[in-house]
Amino acid sequence: MNTEPHNDPQPGSEAVLPPPPSLWAGLREAIRGTNADYTRIPLRKAVFLLAVPMVLELVLESTFAVVDIFFVAKLGSSAVATVGLTESYLFLLYAVAMGLAMAVTAVVARRIGEGKRDEAAITAVQAIFIALLVSLPVAVVGIVYAQDLLRLMGADAWTLEHGYRYTQWMLGSNAVILLLFVINAIFRGAGDAAIAMRVLWLANGLNIVLCPLLIFGIGPFPEMGIEGAAVATVIGRGSGVLYQLWTLFRGGKHIRVAAAQLAWHGAIAWSIVRTSLGGVGQMIVAMTSWIFLMRILASIGSEAVAGATIAIRIMMFTTMPAWGMSNAAATLVGQNLGARQPERAEASVWRIGWYNMAYLVAVSALFFLLPRELVALFSSDPRVVAIGAEWLRILSYSFFVYGWWMVSVQAFNGAGDTATPTWINVVFFWLIQIPLSYWLAIHLGWQHTGVFWAVFVSETSVGLFTLWLFSRGKWKAVAV
Secondary structure, rough: OOOOOOOOOOOOOOOOOOOOOHHHHHHHHHHHOOOOOOOOOOOOHHHHHHHHHHHHHHHHHHHHHHHHHHHHHHHHHHHHHHHHHHHHHHHHHHHHHHHHHHHHHHHHHHHHHOOOOHHHHHHHHHHEEEEHHHHHHHHHHHHHHHHHHHHHHHOHHHHHHHHHHHEEEEEEEEHHHHHHHHHHHHHHOOHHHHHHHHHHHHHHHHHHHHHHHHHHHOOOOOOHHHHHHHHHHHHHHHHHHHHHHHHHOOOOOOOHHHHHHOOHHHHHHHHHHEEEEEEEEEEHHHHHHHHHHHHHHHHOOOHHHHHHHHHHHHHHHHHHHHHHHHHHHHHHHHHHHOOOOOHHHHHHHHHHHHHHHHHHHHHHHHHHHHHHHHHOOOOOOHHHHHHHHHHHHHOOHHHHHHHHHHHHHHHHHHHHOOOHHHHHHOOOOOHHHHHHHHHHHHOOOOOOOHHHHHHHHHHHHHHHHHHHHOOOHHHHOOOO
């Protein structure tokens, strides 16, 4: 399999190779951004230049998720449960945002690979318009019906009385969430991963600073409790969106939007929507599955919800670097298919898959050896710690398979084939994970343990199946 382009020296000439760049020089280039053509430079370098900023971007994103729950946990298990229940609805929004982002990355990457940068910029504008349109009804429902939404999820009395304002803020400001996802997807698809990294550094850096100040009322700041966590998030994400827009119009290394391109193009917008439907579908299937799992856990008790919420935050923190590498695979697949180099596109996925597996094997060891210590960083409640630690231990048994699932799914999405992962998710999450969770947790009386083992079975199976399907290669023929 050809994975690296090479140039043979001409007969009679002496090949003079430049000295290899230092690791520090490579890191500096990756973080600053580069004009490199990812379809032509050596594959190892292309992976490195894209993966480093994407990993660093998502590391800070996951750091905020952990810091946020650390401070919220000081308010009690009901406050943590409020975050978990609200995120159950946010997961639906994330599904739309991520599905739209998948389509945007695929289309922009394909246009960049084809050398059509003006079309890539017009695509970016249409994606922003679509994100704003989607955000409006979600904001109205979130602000008006916050308590009803929490009651539907089985929230306790404290959450209904004190936590609903957190839900109002998070759902009411959903436009900044959608724009963060979509505009960063534009940058990633174009190959400007360093810009996407700086955006989330700004957004999450502000979140981390403001979160304790607004929750506990430190110094001149008001003591807002759990509502303060939401306000801090909105300020941080809103600042990130402003920086995104300024950079997009100012121009990155690979894409720039001009004022003349600020117009609605129905055909291009519909193409994005059509491509995104599969991505939205696959994420909605996965996210609604999580909502059902949280509903089952809520029927068991607030401690089960809190333990699962902390465990999922820890999992998010540790998997973000793997998702960063997987996002690099999506960009490389899209651009190389646009440049008519399908073999190079496939080679990039296998290379990143091995990197992911090695990383997640190390994470699995940490989950297996120190599960209670990790959860105890966020809660002193013995029951919450025991439940969260149990899930981390179960995850450790096959977490490395999850890394292969990430890469292979992103390969399908980067190629524009968002429908295949959707049907895979329907089978493994709706038809296997949810019924199995209910049967084990409620029917057999395993409670939260049954939910955790059902997740283990379904997600291990979906990882292996998706990787096998990717290896068949039909994704190479998808047109976007």
